Amino acid sequence: MFFSVARLRLFIATSFVAPSFVQAHLNSLFTSSVSYCAPPESLLIQQFDVAYIQHNSSVSFNVSAASVLPNVNVTANLLVNVYGMRPLNMTIDLCSLLGGILCPLPTYNFTGADSITLPSSIDVQSFIPSIAYIIPDLEAFAQLTLTEVGTGKVRACVQSTLSNGWSARQKGAEWATGVIALLALFSAIGYSYMNPEALAAVRLLDVMYLFQTIAASGLLGLNYSSVYRAYASNFSWALGLFSMASSSSIQDSINNMRRLTGGNVDNSDAGQAAISLVNRKLSPYNSPPQNFAISPQLLASAASLPSVDIKSFLSGTYDIPVANSAIFNANIYVGGNVETVTQESSNILEAGIPIYVNVLGIETENAFMTVFLIVFILAAILLAVLGLGYLALLAFSRTSRGHQMAEDAKARYPAFARAWALRTALICVLPVFIFTFYQWTLKDSWLSIFLSVILLLGLLAGILPPVFYVVRSILPTRWSGEEDSSQSHALAPLIASLRTERYYYIIPLLLAIFVKALVIAFGQAHGMAQAIVILVVEFLLLGITIVLKPHRTRGADVLAVFLAIVRTVCTGLSIAFAESLALKPIPRVAIGIIMAVIFSITVIVMFLNVLWHLGLRRVLRLIPWRRHRGTSTGATVLGSSVPSDASLNEKRKGTDAEQGQDSLSPTAFYPRPSNPAPTHTPTTISTFSPISTASHLSEPVTEMSQTSATSSTLGEQLPHRWSFQHSRPPSSSAISHSVGTPTALSPITPTESVYNTPRDSWQIASSREEHPSSR
Template sequence: MFFPVARLRLLASLLLAPVLVASRDQSLFTSSVTYCAPPESLLVEQFDIAYYAKNQSIVFNISAASVDPNTNVNANLFLNVYGMQPINVSIDICSLFGGALCPLPLYTFNGSDSISLPQSLNIQSRFPTIAYSIPDLEAFAQLTLTDVKTGDVKACVQTTLSNGWSTHQYGVEWATASIAILALAVAIWQSVTQGDCALAPIRFVDTISLFQTIALSGLLSLNFPSLYRSYTLNFAWAMGLFSASTTSSIQQSINRMRHLTGGDPSNSGGNGAIDFVNRKLSPYNSQTLVLPESLSRLVEAPSVALDFVKSFFPYALTTKDPHVLVGGDVATVTQDSSNVLQAGIPIYTNSIGIATANAFMTILFIGLILAAILLASLALVYGATVLLCRTELARRYPEIHGFRSRYPSFARAWGLRGAMVSSLPILVFAFYQWTLKDSWLSVLLSVLVLIALMAIVLPDVFFATRASISKGKWSGLEAPAWVAPLTSPYRPNRVYYVIPLLVVMVIKALVTAFAHGHGTAQIIIFVVLEFLFLLSTIALKPHRTRGADILAGYLCITRLVSSGLMIAFAESLAVKPIPRVAIGAIVAVIFSVAVVVMFLNILVNMGLWRLLIFAFTCGRRGRGVDHATLASQSSDASMVEQGNYAGTSKGLEEKDSATVDSATVDTTKSQDFPGRPNNPTPPSTASFSPKSLPSATSSTTLGETLPRRWSFQHSRPPSISTDGPYSPAYTYRTSTASSPISGQRHSRNISSSVPTPLDEHHEYEKYEARAV
């Protein structure tokens, strides 16, 4: 169910975007309106304008009013596209319409219509074709009215332009969420059926960590291009941030709580970020907030026929109505405004409708909801297990009783995984809440949550790493079963690798929260951390398989390269907008490839590759009947990593040992690989009886027949005549059907103490001597 949904949405988002762009009408429209100077002569309530390139028409819905009498103004129209200024003209208003607009009439303009522009304007030449298809267009238009006599600014309005395309898509959000849900479902199934060392739960945590890494990069105080900032918003849900509105019940409750506990009510808005973004950042890319107050250069109005404007002016202009002139919700953003959003967490959270001061409480509420869901699910599973143990099904499947016996460790392990995936967002926003000095209750709750998180994680880290760190009194101790989320990804002597992993996460959270406003320092620290982390991964090779080390190294390289490229987004470097957009697109592609890799890894862990092989080969690439049992035991081991974690349970080992003859192999669990398939070992010399010895005329074959490509070519056994009348058949030594070295082919370190076959002839002669 999850696979088709995730696949179709992922393909639709990543592959079909160019087709969708080509099928949509090319258009530009206003996406936000703000005053760039305190309004004096012009009040704007609504300013919606859209331009369609197909028929060169304009659709508008404007509500504005002039309130200052006897005002003669000049107009300046300024267009900024990626830092460039294709249009920057000043128009003498008094020369239009025979001076009807000079002085500016006290009119309220309420109009909406669709008009076609004349060909003489040649608007198409002003905008390149790419402007209609590039996602997250960075362009804004500014209209400034200045007094003719004094040069003072009477009105200044800025409108950002958009073409309707963005890298922030609900389809991408649902696709990534579907990947996470699929990984969670596979992780739960494998943890139930394969035990604590299953691979899927490890990859589930890795997938969520990758999503959180992408979202965390958008929280840095860098001048991200709008394209990349919008891309990171697709993964905001991994940080516990879901799109909201000011009318949502959660946000209203948080606002009331903050208001009652010393919070600043003015910091309760979350209506969007574009209106309030610092004008030096994307999408404005402007070093000055408004044009100079004195416009010394006036150019003549374009020599075009303006009769089409006169056609709708008589119907659009009405007399002054004081009840309408309220200014609307248009915000005033100037260089001295306190409501300007700076780069980092403020822009990120407000872009999805969450006020900056509400971010931590939002994550806390989401975390409590998920914790309640987790506890309820564990309780339901335990109740279902208890009921199943009382049915006839449990007698036929003893594994149900085994699962019930290990259920406490199973529940604690999943509680630890929940704490692991929630640690990064809690740390980042709890630390950031301390810097706001907003609500004492929010700060208190952040401290309590951090203490609870440490009480859950730190003891388990100690129990997991004590045996791998110290060679003293803790050496030889085995980690409890419930710390499998910390121990199962790594080799027993490399479990301490968890400590640098946690240290890096804490440092990133501290840098993101307390170094806000210093984006250059943030990204340099991130690059250094990722570089050191990559070196430690290469040097230690902590994971159980080469495939796992390769995957971990690939993710480290992805983070390192992406962090290195994001240095170009530092404000101090002042990189031009177009190169920044190109670099942002490259970083987004790098992270997208990593997401696809993790998605394919999940599909491999599900075993769908075997289904594909079976489908493509029509079942002919199967295994013979003579080795069907072996194939069933080691089918998971043939994949990149899964075979090393898909270990057998104790019940399976007991079942195997019970069915094998007393003179057969003694299967033991590998210390290096607790989950890999069991390998046969030579028979024990502890007990020998005449009944267990083979006769001279019979042969015994122990173990199971290996596939032909894994079999070994034995030498011809000696004949009875050459070895004596009491020499047993040599075929008795075929108990070592699988070489210990070949059985450890998936192991990183082959055991140096390889057991040697028994000398059956010597033992048999001793038995004959005693018999005589």
């Protein structure tokens, strides 16, 4: 029933994730981790790698097991759990299998690897649908229970998680998101130096915060579906957590430091497959473990048994047909070291941060120190780059002594460096807060705790003073803009996209980050409470953004509301992962895929936004149809006047800043030529201003027509509308009678009528050309 109901849902999931994995794939199911589900008594297993190959219905194995009790006849029960359903639950009589070589169990220590073809009596293929081989991050496990014939006593029980090789966690996805961040970084560096208010630098913070939000969404104490946990791990680098081996030099150095400073390293989970230590109440097991321990007598008995190569035991002694193992050269074995996992075990990984970081190869107690080292490396790179930049400016100024460009660059560089130090601190806020607070809950190493306090205080010292200056700037005791222009440029990461009267919007933003970090770090045992609190925070932030409209442009407000909606919706969906709700596996997987799709669409939107600020707008301007469209609207542009209203100029400035092109616009370097001053001093010249024009507009048009034809150019043929030329000085015949006479329209040259007259005057002139009889 499971496969008939869930086939469509799983197909939808596969259609989103599987097409991105372009590689040769062999339909197979193999063990990804192994653990005991009952105390072993007659069968001790040290290694258990098994794979079922659909192509020829064969089983490949790499097994190390010991049967220690003689004359034990057992039956094997094979149970397969897929997404909470049990499509396969069959009992096999081992005495009738493989010629009876397993009845009774031979007392040997079997080791070896090979492939055998299953007999026709074991029809495994009929129980496994084809979709099980392609669905990413399959949630399934197989349980093998050996029960003694006659007594019904369980002699051994092994539980193995199953995988098909497909996963939503991909190196390509990590590199793709990294490239997006690098593009945003290069765009931010270039435009922020030329214009501190350019929004390209603000978009870098938006991109990084989006990636950190996706990664942090997998840190809650929830029973995530495997596909979403794998998807969220693609963004772990944004939190300073990079995939690495548990025996890497970084992890070994952290372990040595912890061992010397009171850390509990002996019971750590280094080198162990994280999934094999997951609490059995969580996916994909959904069944609690039992309490047991492996007896030392059993280990001693297994060590004293003679070793037998399982390959020769099957094929040589008993002539069992061996399958073609050439198809198994891909080495799909993950490593099946059997772990003892019980309710009382100290090495069980709980939901949240422990599972997330151990999947990356990082021990739970090493998470903060890993982030600390990444932040330290990032700070060193920042200081080195800024230092090299300053040395380059010094060298440039020495070789170009007196050059104004070099002097201006040196004057702007301190504010530029301070702005990038603040921008880097803002990027590090969320991961540092989360793992610093979480380190305080572990009480592991005193040096780790000390370094966490130092890092937290240093970060707050770099962020709180700029926030204070920003908030103080909107108080009645506001400073002058001229003498504090460098200070405002240094604060650009906080206020570049905000309106002046909305600078305080940064306070709820930082408070939201702080509250989320507190909830994630200290609420690991209460997953639903974590999700609800974060949902309330995101909903309030969404409401504040909609009400305040804090950004300078409408586009920036729309983008901020869109990102807030995405965070709110995905946080609300994550409540379904709470263990207390006990949601069925299929809806849980579907919700995880929906969240992944929503976040993926948001990533694409931000990628396009980064390209737009990087220069896509310029490329679009070069398209021929775009140029033709702009020419067709020339009459509208020609008929409009130069805006003189301050608010209109501010709005235009905000629009240009959003595009990140303030310093690159042609008018910034090549202003339009102004009219030259006349070479003689006329006795009287009538003034022409919007105020005088407005007074004339209130009079009848017939009164304006009484002006002599020699003193007006109304009705003359205009030159080509795109011809730019200097205005010629007015002639003596065009001078008004005296200052005391009623003000009349001054003679206007064609160029002045296009660029210097108000829009209303131009409309009157046009009306006179269309109706010459009114003259």
